[in-house]
Amino acid sequence: MAIDFTLSSEQNALRKTAREFAQGILKPIAIKADAEPDPQKAFAMMKPAYMEAHKLGLTFGFIPKEYGGAGISNVDLQIVAEEICAVDPGFGCILLVNGLALLPLVWFGTEEQKKKWLIEATSDQSGEYIAGFNVSESAGTANFDHPSAYPSGLQMTAEHDKGRGEYVLNGSKYWPSSSGGWDLMGANVNMFVVRTDRHKGGKEGLSAILVPRGTPGMRFKAPIDKVGHRTNQNNWIECDNCRVPEENVFAVGDGDLIISKAFTWSGPVAGIAAVGVARSAYEWTMEWAKTYTAAGDKPIINHQVVGYMLGDIATRIEASRYLCWKAAHYLDMYQAEGQAFGAMAKVFSCELLFDTVYKCMQVAGVNSLNKEYPLERYLREAAVLPIYDAGTIGMQRRKIWGVMADPDFDTNAFRDCEPVKFMKSMEGR
Template sequence: MATFASGGRCISRPFAQALLNTLRQQTRPTSRRFLLTASCADPANGLGEEQRQIQKMALDFAAKELAPNMQEWDEKEIFPVETMRKAAQLGFGAVYCDEKFGGTGLSRLDASVIFEALATGCCSTTAYISIHNMCAWMVDHFGNDELRSQWVPRLASMDTFSSYCLTEPGAGSDAASLSTTARKDGSHYVINGSKAFISGGGESDLYVVMCRTGQAGPAGVSCILVEKGTPGLSFAKKEKKLGWNSHPARIVNFDDCRVPVTNLVGEEGQGFSIAMKGLNGGRINVASSSLGAAYAALEQARDYMKIRKQFGKSLENFQYLQFRLAEMATQLVASRLIVRNAAVALDSQDPNAVALCSMAKLFATEECFKICNSAMQIFGGYGYLKDYPVQQYMRDCRVHCILEGTNEIMRMLVSRDLLTER
């Protein structure tokens, strides 16, 4: 399989190299966690050596810090602050932000590898970390140096947690119709409106808010940062969700919420562009989280087939289940390839990146959900019990077909690209 690293080296920046050196010094020989390692479904296939090192770091963290806790976090709806800050110490808080202000300086492909690995331990927590990374990138990429120096170091360390605020009760897929307003009043913006389904709402410290500062439509939208504790900022009750329970979702309300005009990210009227560009990467991130859930589910189904017996023999001897496992592995590898292809396109600023990110999100989230569902079916009645993590992977990755742009919108974006005359 071809190497995805550009020029043979995917990581060359000083911070990333320091991470690799630390890993090499601290790593001790251990038994392999994944029995599928070196198989046709191995997520290391196609990666350069340094990417494999970063991947191993993330897999080890997932095995030691995330997987042992994912069930408790899900059942008790715990927001695992300290564990996420440990992840940030490895450079996972601002993966593709510039090192100038504290980011890790890695590529979108590297980020995809990291999020897939982390999601094998807890898909829900990884999804929040990926959203946080998207917010950090928006500030780093579009903010002025003052905003970047103020926020990126705190976001990179996860001393500050962030939330992305685009969707509204009346504006979901039609995001350009958002009605939250920001009226300039001297040296402040006065924000009024509500945002819905906000991951981290009430727990996050910084809210990246898309609001209307001008005319109707996308040209009138701006991006403004709102800190927790700002007068006029409030939160509704925590939503009761099917999955993604390790981080809360709430409606975020703005009632004459005054923030300094210096909190504007980019320029007035640039907000919708910022939101959409952020979502290109966000779609790769959430698809990568689906890959991790599917990989873990596939591994667990394989192991279960070896120990579960019916009709006097283990399940691994039933040809139908052998074929099902082969189909699941094929779905996984195809999904991984399309996601990594989109990540490379985004890194290289390919003119087709929007459509390729949409394709990747569409295909990978749907196929990976099917893999998790098939894995649960292999477990039979046991798969339906919360004692077994396979059902949690299925629940946590289901929402990936809905958020960061529904998969119906992904179909629209891909078809629009195909039908455009060039």
């Protein structure tokens, strides 16, 4: 049978490992960190869980085996991410950002850069190594590929000082994750997408650059205090004549493609994170409905309206899960090229999440507002997922539209798992 949703024995073992980690190690730490009012302290509280995840190969498992990673597939990543995000999607985002920061090297870097930076990450014995992905700016990121030259689009610049063999970074980044590191002195490495040519628009003027921890001229302000994803650090970074060796630059003129592909890879992961949160809300609400009587003579699950609502919730969760699996499978087939389809998984699942959690709250009634119960936390996380990771009404939907508007777009390509080549002409609509 060509279509089979049965997990292999290896995938079942992977899910068991991820679930035991999430429930036994991550959960008690995440609950305390979520309640911590200081966002930097909350992030730092996650370090012990991160180090345990490192022992299990979860922090850099997506890196190819030849560079020290496990080389796990996107489908396998779905299995791990759902279990982790069912407990804490903020921690899941910490792991996700390692991929956003380092996988662009796999796709666009030189062999020398891959060996240097990827092996540095995978060979770390401390379990503390963390990477930051820096695209977002205070002016917004949705128009990163704006056709006009500076100052439209991304505004952080990196000027090439050829005489010294360096690039000089100036400007700021706002909202990037993990960039400040565990001590707010910097992640081990930060990958920035910057403007290396002020005279060209986003489709031509952007590049990627790697900035190691301790580089002079890079300053981190206090992390952003957020409603949800409180265990994940979001930063405000300022670079003032921050000098970086020119060998740290890659994808010169193609930084826009890095952004598009990175957020394509993360699309199904963000989608399955939404599935994980929805699943947890559903499981808790189902247990509530089977035990809570609302002063009646039987549990409320016996009322038709409750049964119908929970049935709809379960149906949508299953639909979201399999869309994410299909998108991940497609990305595995085509080296993470599937910009429209990765975005579809993200948009559908994350927007469905908020409605799912709120319907669970309706079943539980006013008790769902009580912080003694988890639904208020799930609601806060549900508010985050549709608008982070390239958003839904911004970059992700623009990718779908851009691909579909191409004259040669095949409307059945996703159904038939046929390749769709992503081109610069599909950006900036």
